[in-house]
Amino acid sequence: MHIADQLLQLLFTGLTLGSIYSLIALALVTTFNITGILNLAQGEFVALGALLAVSMYAAGMPMAAAFTVSVLLVAMLGGFLERFAIHTARGASGLTLIIITIGLSISLRGLALLIWGTETYSLPAFSKGGPLFIGGAAVNPQSLWIFGLTAITLAGLYAFFELTYWGKAVKASVINRAAARLVGINPHTVSFLAFTASGALGAAAGIFIAPITMTTYDMGFMLGLKGFVAAVIGGLSNVGGAVLGGILLGILESYSAGLISSGLKDAIAIIILLAVLLIRPEGIIGAIRERKI
Amino acid sequence: MLRIQALDVYHGYVQAIRGLSLHAKEGELLAILGANGAGKSTLLETLAGLHRPAKGDILLNGKSIAGKPPEYLVRQGISLVPERREIFHSLSVWDNLLLGAFHRYRHAKQEIHSDAREILEIFPALKGREREMAGTLSGGLQQMLAIGRGLMARPKLLLLDEPSVGLAPMVVREIMATLARLKNTGVTIILVEQNTRSALRVADSVLIMERGRITFSGSSGEIMADSTVQQAYLGRRVRPAMAL
Structure with a gap:
C-alpha cells in the first residue's frame, strides 16, 4: 500500500476510535462539570451497554430495539448508582466520591464477569456490505455508522444545552452551582440527570464499537481510561475539548500503532496522559478554549 | 411576614450571628447597616438557605424555614440577590432572566416570557442586550440583571x-427607586447596604449590626433625625435625604 493511502487508512481508523473516545470523554466531563465527581465507572457503562445489546440481539431482538433497550437500561443503572452510591455520600470529600466510583467500577466488572463470563462476544455490523473506498483507504461501513451516530449524539447534546430551558438550567449548574441553587435548580436532580445521561452515552459508545472490537466483560477498563485521557487532553472541564481530545487520541493511537508498533496502541494513551499531566495539566485544548459546554 | 428568633449561625468555629431576632412586615423595606464583618451578609445567606443555623428559628408567614435548602426557599418566595451578583456569565441576559423563574417554569412558560419583558421595562438599560453574554455587561448592568433575575422569581421576600x-x-438611584416601587406592590425587602444614605432614603426601618448582634433598631426617620445615633452606631453623620 502506498504511504499516503496507508496514512489515510490509519486516519479513518483513528477517527473511528476517536469518536468512541469522544463520547466516553464527553460523559466524563459532563458529569465532572455538573457534580465535581470524576466517575471512574464510566468505562463499565460502555461494557455493559455492549454486552446487554449482544445478549438481546442474540435473544432475537432487532438491532434497533436491542440498542434502545440497552441504552435505556444502562441509563437507568447510571441514575440508580447516583441515588444509591453518590447521593447517599453527599457531603463526603471529592477523594471519597472518586473512591466510591472505583468501587462501583470493580463491582460492575465483577457483575459482568458473573453474567457473561470471560468469553468474547461480538455484534454484527449495523449494515451489510463491503468496505467503501475513499481515496486509497478502505472504510468499514461500521466506521461510517460510528461517525454518523456520534455526530447525531453530539448535535443532540448541543441542541439540548443550547436550545432547551432544561439544558440551560443544567448549564447554569455547571457555570455556578450556588447561583443555580438560588434560582431553585436542585443540584441533586441535576446530578441524577448527569449520571443517567452518562450511562446512556457510555452504553451508546459501547454498542457503536461492539461490531468492530472484542466485546468482553472487562473491555470497559481500557475504554474508560482512554476516555479519561481524552478528557484530560481537553482540560477535563471543557466539553468541546473532550470531543477534540478524543479524536486526537484516536488518531495518535492509530498512527503510533500503524507506523511504529501495534504494541503502542494502548501504551500511547498512558504516555499522552503522563505528558499532559506533567507539561500542561490544564489540558492542551482546555488551555486554548476556556469556554465550558 | 418574616420573624427571626434568637438565631445563632457559625462559619466553622466562628460565630457570625449571635442570638439575633427581628421581625419584618409585608411590604416593608428593612435596611441592615453595619461595618464589614458584622454578619449582615451571613444573615441574608442564612435566610436564603446557604447556611444552616445552629440555634433559633426563622418563620416565614408562621412556617419554620430554618435550615431548608435554597431551592426549597425559592419556591416559598424567598429570593436572594447576592453581593457578588452570581449571574451566569456564559449565558445570555435573556436566559439569565428566564432561569430566575426556574421554580415556576413548568406551570407558567408563557408567563415568564412576559415577566422577563417587564423586567426589561424596569431596567431599560438591559433592553437590546438580551442576546449578549451576561459576563460581557458592565458592573452596573450586571447588577441590574442580578436584581432582575431575583425579581423573576416573583418573591414575597x-x-x-x-x-x-x-x-x-x-445607577444606584435607579435601583433604589425600583426598590421603592417594588415594596409598594407588597414585596418585603431586606436590604444590606454600605451606602447608608441611599439605604436610608428608601428604608422604612433600619437595623444596625455589630459583631453578629443588632445594636440599633428603629425607623429610618429616627436615624436621619438624630445625629447622636448616627455618630454612635454608624461612626459618621448622614447627610439629609434627597428626593428620589
Missing part, C-alpha cells in the same frame, strides 16, 4: 446584599 457596590450614583 427579596433579599439584596450590597446592590450599590461599585455602581455609579445614577
Whole structure:
C-alpha cells in the first residue's frame, strides 16, 4: 500500500476510535462539570451497554430495539448508582466520591464477569456490505455508522444545552452551582440527570464499537481510561475539548500503532496522559478554549 | 411576614450571628447597616438557605424555614440577590432572566416570557442586550440583571446584599427607586447596604449590626433625625435625604 493511502487508512481508523473516545470523554466531563465527581465507572457503562445489546440481539431482538433497550437500561443503572452510591455520600470529600466510583467500577466488572463470563462476544455490523473506498483507504461501513451516530449524539447534546430551558438550567449548574441553587435548580436532580445521561452515552459508545472490537466483560477498563485521557487532553472541564481530545487520541493511537508498533496502541494513551499531566495539566485544548459546554 | 428568633449561625468555629431576632412586615423595606464583618451578609445567606443555623428559628408567614435548602426557599418566595451578583456569565441576559423563574417554569412558560419583558421595562438599560453574554455587561448592568433575575422569581421576600457596590450614583438611584416601587406592590425587602444614605432614603426601618448582634433598631426617620445615633452606631453623620 502506498504511504499516503496507508496514512489515510490509519486516519479513518483513528477517527473511528476517536469518536468512541469522544463520547466516553464527553460523559466524563459532563458529569465532572455538573457534580465535581470524576466517575471512574464510566468505562463499565460502555461494557455493559455492549454486552446487554449482544445478549438481546442474540435473544432475537432487532438491532434497533436491542440498542434502545440497552441504552435505556444502562441509563437507568447510571441514575440508580447516583441515588444509591453518590447521593447517599453527599457531603463526603471529592477523594471519597472518586473512591466510591472505583468501587462501583470493580463491582460492575465483577457483575459482568458473573453474567457473561470471560468469553468474547461480538455484534454484527449495523449494515451489510463491503468496505467503501475513499481515496486509497478502505472504510468499514461500521466506521461510517460510528461517525454518523456520534455526530447525531453530539448535535443532540448541543441542541439540548443550547436550545432547551432544561439544558440551560443544567448549564447554569455547571457555570455556578450556588447561583443555580438560588434560582431553585436542585443540584441533586441535576446530578441524577448527569449520571443517567452518562450511562446512556457510555452504553451508546459501547454498542457503536461492539461490531468492530472484542466485546468482553472487562473491555470497559481500557475504554474508560482512554476516555479519561481524552478528557484530560481537553482540560477535563471543557466539553468541546473532550470531543477534540478524543479524536486526537484516536488518531495518535492509530498512527503510533500503524507506523511504529501495534504494541503502542494502548501504551500511547498512558504516555499522552503522563505528558499532559506533567507539561500542561490544564489540558492542551482546555488551555486554548476556556469556554465550558 | 418574616420573624427571626434568637438565631445563632457559625462559619466553622466562628460565630457570625449571635442570638439575633427581628421581625419584618409585608411590604416593608428593612435596611441592615453595619461595618464589614458584622454578619449582615451571613444573615441574608442564612435566610436564603446557604447556611444552616445552629440555634433559633426563622418563620416565614408562621412556617419554620430554618435550615431548608435554597431551592426549597425559592419556591416559598424567598429570593436572594447576592453581593457578588452570581449571574451566569456564559449565558445570555435573556436566559439569565428566564432561569430566575426556574421554580415556576413548568406551570407558567408563557408567563415568564412576559415577566422577563417587564423586567426589561424596569431596567431599560438591559433592553437590546438580551442576546449578549451576561459576563460581557458592565458592573452596573450586571447588577441590574442580578436584581432582575431575583425579581423573576416573583418573591414575597427579596433579599439584596450590597446592590450599590461599585455602581455609579445614577445607577444606584435607579435601583433604589425600583426598590421603592417594588415594596409598594407588597414585596418585603431586606436590604444590606454600605451606602447608608441611599439605604436610608428608601428604608422604612433600619437595623444596625455589630459583631453578629443588632445594636440599633428603629425607623429610618429616627436615624436621619438624630445625629447622636448616627455618630454612635454608624461612626459618621448622614447627610439629609434627597428626593428620589
